[in-house]
Amino acid sequence: MEVSCSKCNGSAAVYLPYGDENLCKKHFAESLEKRVRRTVREFRMIEKGDSIGVAVSGGKDSVSMLYLLKDICDSMRVPLVALSVDEGIKGYREGTLKIAAENCRKLGVEHKILSFKKETGITVDEIAKKDERMRTCSYCGVFRRWILNKAAREMGLSKLAVGHNLDDAAQTVLMNFLRNEPFRLARFGPSGGVIGHELFVDRIKPLIRIPEREVAVYSIIKKMNIRFGRCPYAHEAFRNEVRVFLNDTEEKFPGTKFRVFNSFMSVRDALGGKFNTDETPMRCKECGELSSKEVCMRCHMLKELR
Ligand SMILES: [Zn+2]
Numbered sequence: 001m002e003v004s005c006s007k008c009n010g011s012a013a014v015y016l017p018y019g020d021e022n023l024c025k026k027h028f029a030e031s032l033e034k035r036v037r038r039t040v041r042e043f044r045m046i047e048k049g050d051s052i053g054v055a056v057s058g059g060k061d062s063v064s065m066l067y068l069l070k071d072i073c074d075s076m077r078v079p080l081v082a083l084s085v086d087e088g089i090k091g092y093r094e095g096t097l098k099i100a101a102e103n104c105r106k107l108g109v110e111h112k113i114l115s116f117k118k119e120t121g122i123t124v125d126e127i128a129k130k131d132e133r134m135r136t137c138s139y140c141g142v143f144r145r146w147i148l149n150k151a152a153r154e155m156g157l158s159k160l161a162v163g164h165n166l167d168d169a170a171q172t173v174l175m176n177f178l179r180n181e182p183f184r185l186a187r188f189g190p191s192g193g194v195i196g197h198e199l200f201v202d203r204i205k206p207l208i209r210i211p212e213r214e215v216a217v218y219s220i221i222k223k224m225n226i227r228f229g230r231c232p233y234a235h236e237a238f239r240n241e242v243r244v245f246l247n248d249t250e251e252k253f254p255g256t257k258f259r260v261f262n263s264f265m266s267v268r269d270a271l272g273g274k275f276n277t278d279e280t281p282m283r284c285k286e287c288g289e290l291s292s293k294e295v296c297m298r299c300h301m302l303k304e305l306r
């Protein structure tokens, strides 16, 4: 027997176990869009007067986010531009950059590509050759955030949207607990960073309450041009353990990922920034960007690599 949508007579395309709900394509897309709008409103991610940068890698999360934010920003008359980072990963990044560009063209969104080589003098391929401790992902993450923040600020953008979904968030929360890193956890959230500092462009995560699987379904339903695939250097062993554990637990106990995230949000509010007050942000003496130490992580890592 064909299962029908909980909201209409159409045939169901998606089952949401945590809500025990079957939805047709149309009602699933509407539900997801509504939830993203609610998150954006709840955490005041986008407001009148903002100008938004969207970090677009070409994967399903960032491209879906671009589509969703384009709609939201248009309805609020808030300008939006897409930023992609070319880390210099041969055989992988060229394809995703092309896809990012195609989606921007289709939506009529300005697209800017920022390069690792130009901004730091080194590509991820070069880093991987020098890196013996399997830390390529850490280098890449630090450099990418540094480049995006600097570019967004220089372009006069007030917020930078990143495509972290609920799975990413639940993984990060659990990882920080398992590693006893409350300082990192205190800085984590739906919008984050060194809020309000002139050198820092606030980061927002509009997909933080959308499970990864649903983002993937949405991108397919909307027939987006997307590259499914992983960076050849992705080898975050610990995160993978946590991902597998969360996926297994979610299957047995639907709603687990939501509960991990919601628990974190309650604890975070209760902490009231307890772990966040003893660091006075300053300017890195090498690059002049925001830093918690005399030399920022990016400049420290660059020295390590030389
Ligand atoms: Zn329906």
Ligand SMILES: [Zn+2]
Residues within 6 Å of the ligand: 284, 285, 286, 287, 288, 289, 291, 295, 296, 297, 298, 299, 300
């Ligand atoms: Zn620096």
